[in-house]
Amino acid sequence: MSERPILHEYAASANCYKIRLTAALLDQPLDRREYDIMKGETRTPAFLEQVNANGRIPVLQIGDRFLPESNAACFWLAEGTRLVPDDRFDRADMLRWMFFEQYNHEPNVATVRFWMRWVGEENFTDLQRALVPVKQEAGKAALALMDEHLALHQWFAGQSLSIADIALYAYTHVAEDSGLFSLADYPAVQAWIAKVESTPGFAPFET
């Protein structure tokens, strides 16, 4: 395929950054198209019809096909490379951490970051106000589980950095932005963040 994949994104979203980081580590050039989610640019009829009926970014476009879901896009880029383990169990275990990321981590750690930084406490609905401590507790549990794993293992799956590390790194390294988490409570996570960031080809989160 000579055509470059096109990343439809909102650059400040760490879900989009996952894909940029995967591509950077693989030396895979991407074209990028920016949408302002705060202005509803992913809910327009054109976006819903052509890019993603789910009205969300990121979407990775490969030729004339569109692939939503950040972790699926990372998988498309990385399958068959060093960023996906060769071993069958390790490969499934990598996906295990990526499903954990979407179920236990992102809806808590990333959501409260978005609410605190983009929405603003003064604009919260009653429901958001009630959910913040719930999400804070669930986010702490997710970070604690990661810390427990990383106290015993170098990486999330297999013997080297995989897209499970990329998926979890994305919102973990900015978890403190919400003011609700302190990474100092998770020393193994902190050490792993430093290791991810010293990986050759690493690209920082520039929004």
Next chain:
Amino acid sequence: MSERPILHEYAASANCYKIRLTAALLDQPLDRREYDIMKGETRTPAFLEQVNANGRIPVLQIGDRFLPESNAACFWLAEGTRLVPDDRFDRADMLRWMFFEQYNHEPNVATVRFWMRWVGEENFTDLQRALVPVKQEAGKAALALMDEHLALHQWFAGQSLSIADIALYAYTHVAEDSGLFSLADYPAVQAWIAKVESTPGFAPFET
């Protein structure tokens, strides 16, 4: 591997059923160990230490290794079989629907089913009461997105049934249990449910 995989489960959970259905379609025998989540049997020190530090079922045990996350366990069982598409894009697209299932579908459709049927409205916290209409709306959006896709495609990814169909079938076919969704609103979903159920080797959800 001569040893059978062991499914650590709560049989009434459709997340556990996903794995049983995948194994049935592949003629892969599984040993099963039942835990009563209503009695906290997945939060005991022994379970947390040996089976899953995240305190959740299902977990698929392969030899002495433990694989949490239902969709990751389905992937381990199905990789390299007809239940995973051969095409690179289709394979990532299968995972796209499985991440959608865990992010947009299960936390809404499955959670309100559990709350309405197992917890009981009379026992709801104020937060649960406030969340029910939010989850109902989000669940309807997930079912509508599935319906839109299935109006144009036979299956979720590729040209035949994959583990994306299994993952989405699990809680969709019992979505009405909560009393909050009507599958008659989603005719393409209904037709697809019938197709899944007529697949050779299909095993029904017996709890």
